[in-house]
Amino acid sequence: MTVESTAARKPRRSSKRASAANKPQSSEPQLVQLLTPEGERVEHPEYEIDLTPDELRGLYRDMVLTRRFDAEATSLQRQGELGLWASLLGQEAAQIGSARALREDDYVFPTYREHGVAWCRGVDPTNLLGMFRGVNHGGWDPSTNNFHLYTIVIGSQTLHATGYAMGVAKDGADSAVIAYFGDGASSQGDVAESFTFSAVYNAPVVFFCQNNQWAISEPTEKQTRVPLYQRAQGFGFPGVRVDGNDVLACLAVTRSALERARRGEGPTLVEAFTYRMGAHTTSDDPTKYRADEERQAWEAKDPILRLRTYLENAGHADEAFFTSLEEESETLGKRVREAVRAMPDPDHLAIFENVYADGHALVDEERAQFIAYQASFAEEGN
Secondary structure, three states: OOHHHHHHHHHHHHHHHHHHHOOOOOOOOOOEOOEOOOOOEOOOOOOOOOOOHHHHHHHHHHHHHHHHHHHHHHHHHHOOOOOOOOOOOOOHHHHHHHHOOOOOOOEEEOOOOOHHHHHHOOOOHHHHOHHHHOOOOOOOOHHHHOEOOOOOOOOHHHHHHHHHHHHHHHHOOOOOEEEEEEOOHHHOHHHHHHHHHHHHOOOOEEEEEEEOOEEOOEEHHHOOOOOHHHHHHHHOOOEEEEEOOOHHHHHHHHHHHHHHHHOOOOOEEEEEEOOOOOOOOOOOOHHHOOOHHHHHHHHOOOHHHHHHHHHHHHOOOOHHHHHHHHHHHHHHHHHHHHHHHOOOOOOOOHHHOOOOOOOOHHHHHHHHHHHHHHHHHHHOOO
């Protein structure tokens, strides 16, 4: 081979390498599924689950009541009773399935959309609404239900979860930690740092990513060149993609990841492949950036409808069960509506309390300015 012929081949090799570097590593990612969109029960070689009819009905009830609460909160925002609301519509299976895999002593770090997880952890739905009404900063004691306050800062809860899990490991406990976040948050540096620390310290944490396809108006394909679950490989721990509209698969996969964490085998990334049926929040208009056909395609994969179909076909639930649940659902909606409207306004000066343990001159000055500002309205006769 001559020098000239070798040199002539170099550009072609370089071009081939560049082309390969720009292509996704996998166009057909694995997807764990135990219940098809048509409501047919299927098996998976790595994930098994055997639930009683009562347990199956319980999962269905959780999803129905969570959706009803979510719909009521959306209506309340439209009526001016809430300042904002982040709907979970379409993501019920991902949240209920993963949350029902948790033990009581496990700890949860949510974002601001985990209403179904909160339900499973025993947090009263009305307590979720105080922050969105602007009357409190959370509304519940995290230590009571091992469910942290909602986190608005995108991705920061993954760092909190990692640090907490590292502490759990040092304490010698066998409990696990789970951190919820979305596909948009996966682009945040906080999440990458969490992956690094959890892997290096073998922290007993499960990262549960609800990939609902849209980070507000940015589609997933504009956020990553590979399926999200594959990112875990680069940090040294396993990742798995599960059908996020299949409550049985979400339960089985999350349970397995939690058990792995408890055995001291470190973190796992679970990507629940689902869809946000509504707006990112009530301040968003999804019709501006996505097609109706996309939503219609995902409606056929509805997590509640597929489990109902399975329950009916398997003879695990009759019409009396569904009728009773509908009545319970309406009762919940009424209770939430009445509770929100009865929430008292907070003391306007409370915002200045507990900023510093021993007080601060600047806070005192700001308090005095605010009192004077409020008094000016009274002087004007308002």
